[in-house]
Amino acid sequence: MQDALFPDDEPPERPQAKPGRPASKKPVAKAKAGGPKVNPLAPVPAHLELAAALPELARLGTSSWTYPGWNGLVWDGDYSDSQLSKYGLAAYAQHPLFRTVSLDRAFYRPLTAAQYAAYAAQVSDDFRFVIKAPALVTDATVRTETGRAMQANPAFLSPELAVQEFALPALQGLGPKLGALVFQISPLPTALHSRMPELLQRLAAMLQALPSLADDAPDAVIAVEVRDPLWLTPEFAAVLRASKATYCLGLHAKMPPIEGQLPLLRALWPGPLVCRWNLHRMHGAYGYEDAEKLYMPYDKLVDEDLETRTTLARVINATAKAGHHAYVTMSNKAEGCSPLSVAALAAEIQSQRAA
Template sequence: MQERLFPEDPPDVPAREPQAAAAIPSRAPQAPEAASSRRGVMPAPADPSLAALARALPPQVRLGGSTWSYPGWAGLVWDRPYSESQLARRGLQAYSRHPLLRCVCVDRSFYRSLSASQYEQLAQQVGEDFRFIVKAPALVCDAQVRDEDGRGRQINPAFLDPRLALQEFVQPAMEGLGRRLGALVFQLSPLPPQWLPRMEDCLAKLDALLAALPSLQDCSPDGQFAVEVRDAQWLTPAFVEILRRHGVRYCLGLHPKLPPIEEQLWILRRLWPSPLVCRWNLHRAHGPFGYEEAEKRYGDYSQLLAPDPATRSALARVARATAAAGLPVYVGISNHAEGCAPRSAEALAQAIVGSPEPAPG
């Protein structure tokens, strides 16, 4: 099936031995509805069509947004408008009761390390079947120390430091999230221009970091480590071999700084069979620095104002084939992808369910 799913590899990428697919537990029941208090955030009224679509999805497929504090999702995720601060504090439980939103990206961990107790507080607000996609802190994922405007001030001596990665990210997340841990993602920020010709050094540092990671299986049987990048210079056979050697996933990054999805699929094929971790970050029409433009265009993030059916179709094929192999699928969707993450999740779910993968041969 992967022959039909993925385009041909670059000729210099070596073949690899196939690995056995991991078994995935069946979908667990959602958290009880009675947990929201009168002062808390309440979910939108149940939509039978969304519930039916969720039941039709393979249980391995988990879709979600990048955080949950958006007032514009009133009527879609929340029963009525709430303030952003209310949603940040109390919205996660209501978010987790949306039938299609079975995971969420925790982005704030990139800006400041979270403690085990903070992760535990998140885990206590969701059901057993819910999973978190968590970004590693910039402390270890950014080669530069940046100012408030995002400009690099100096080289970060802690970039890809294995000890700090374990201490500030991996161990607290494992301890606090437990079985609700879905994917721990090392999103590597853009490198300083002077480093791009020296990718061998960066690959060596990444290799050392990944070698120090513990197994997640005792903590969360379907937990995954993944690496996401922002420089296309990382995307080489040597990079893929490092991921393969350590059993770490390539986080499919749908962002204008990287090639289109079709040009990244060779990496997934070389790592096959492998769970899918994807973050659909920003519509390509906005360009590599287009977050501000996207925010202005998409307003309150309540509508799909920039549908991207080509990306959605390709992603649906990968998700469907991965789930058919019995492997976990985690897709985190930003509002900046098409304008509204919950509506993107619905459209993606329809694409996954609606077009079965042709049989081999």
């Protein structure tokens, strides 16, 4: 099984489909009274073909959807950030390649069941949400709005808050449209680096306190993403396995490249895949601001990472072939434009399946 998921031989190079902007933009049509306030771009034939060729269990998407620069890629015209925040999800979900999205705003403040239900009402029954747990639970440090550390967080890895402020509201609001609950553990203060056995015990207690998802959200997965390589140990894998959780493949400059994280997935194989491709590895540990300056308005691929894309496609195909769900979301800061990254990843998945 492991050989099928992580083969040593590289697939032969093939032409990459590069679907992009249509040759010409349609004039922006004003929304009709009572109609949608954000209109999706008409489906591109190449995207329809790629979507039809994807494994049924593989869901691709982006991190959030509030980007005016996606005009001509996802939207049919120029919309403001606020318009897209309020009304863009329904249009986003009509893109043929987008069957999931990472709802990152939950990291900054817990959402209510009613807020989750409002999101669920905007998408089809086939759509699934990847939700980030609030920093209230996953950050060992209490921070200011600018991210500056203030003090130790007494609620870090709290089972009670993980259930009441995250798992239950998401489950109640999204129901079967819940795809993954992701606990992204923020970088640890240096003082905690020597206390990993204690942290693993606390993580296990939190994960094991979570409610069962099987009845109300049968496709849902619980996953843990980390931002410190020191988590990547057999003991961490054992905690995940015993808690019926999985590892969220976090492609981020703070972490080893994808090849360095695959051993942990091997330890949990076979099982579902959750991957969040957050930041191109060239930007270093604190590269979000640099990536933002280079890539805005996020309307084209700037720094393609063919190696990561090829390996990730292989893992997605193997996961789906083994009968498990694969949830993969991509940030604009991964390659410059997440809709085009999704399309390029879908093309690589299709190419490998054809081979």
